[in-house]
Amino acid sequence: MHHFELDEWSRGASWLHRLDARAKIAGLILFLLVVAFTPPAAAHWLWLFAALPVAEIVAARIPLTRALAFSAAVLPFAAVFALVQIPTRGLAASVALLEKSYVSALAALAVVGTTPLPKLAHGLMSLGAPRFLVLVIQFLYRYLFLVSEQAQHMRLAAASRGSNFGARFRRRRLSAAGGALAAMFARSYQRAEGTYQAMLARGFAGRFPLAQASAFTKVDFGYILLIVIASLSIQKVIVLFTQWSL
């Protein structure tokens, strides 16, 4: 059965995977701040920021094409906001929003794709993220696995009975698909309940324990410094290019 690629990617063995989760999260936040504070007038050159997360993705040996495609999932949502603000802030600002959103998603993917969820959660909590929020994220992530698996089972079962969800639109098919969706969520909820009971039975008390203690080393500090320097350098280049092109 297919499972989320992110989970597989996060268990790699590159130097990026070995970094402390807190360093990667801190680096991501600093990168996002630099991106956010780059003026929208630089819309033509904002895509240059992608160089940093792309370099990380390649270094982590994550399939680049898949990562670029994954990150594009953010664009439909960003496009809505971009369209809404065209009348008030102009086209350049809207394009800048789209570029910043995509680059931010790519940078987040570079972190999530190199950090197993338990370590990521611990890192977030260590840096002060609300425990409840982190817990919800962990459960949601696990729930997505269950829903995905349930969907695959049901798709196979439907195909075995001659159904083809990809065929021409028919009202009957839509109705069947709607019923299947409802059944899928109901069964996934049931499985999620079973998983939660299994967790309680093994002493779960609201916090996912970390199997390996993490230690912040000089390498982690060096990484954060590298991200800051690289981000600011790219920003400098973008500002210069923008000035030259005006």
Next chain:
Amino acid sequence: MVPLIEIRNLHFRYPDGTKVLSGIDFQLYEGETVAVLGPNGSGKTTFLLHLNGLLQGEGEVRICGMTVSKDNLAAIRRRVGVLFQDPNEQLFMPTVLEDVAFGPLNLGMAPPEALERARQALAQVGLAGLEQKAPYHLSEGEKRRAALAGVLAMEPQILVLDEPTTFLDPPGQKDLLSLLKTLPQAKVVVTHQTSVAASIARRAVFFQNGRIIDSGPVRQILERHDWFPPD
């Protein structure tokens, strides 16, 4: 001898009003294996969920001398290890080793000790070498063993097994039963398979409509209730 599990007059009704257990009395002694038999919907799984406090009905449930209550669930769950029917619901960490170490870590063990306990448990169930594998890459038999290792790593005094041989092929069932017979813990085994009951347990209880209507030697129970006695 003080029983490890002592249940008196247990009643349970789900929030929607469905009465599932009516006046259950049950004991389990050290070193004993009891098979829990009965038709679908007779209350076996609901009964099982009372043994580690996942459900709490009316009546008395005592585990290792402690009355099950909200205040001592951690201590109860340390002593009662439950292997649920679907191993996929029990394996939720990125690697097998982290999954098996989940229980010991929740008990407050330091990570190096918890990981060592997990490795020992994996070796005990014959899965040494698969520590770094993702649980969803395991075969059904391996998942079952990994789930069992996750329970054994907590070193419980009592094992509760819900249909332990489901999804397993005959060789897998044979291997698992052989393994279970080597474990010293007292066991409660819910099963529909008469061969499993006869193989692993001496005593059985028979559930029907939320009550235990019979108990005694396994073969006697199987014959009395026409449950396809083994050859």
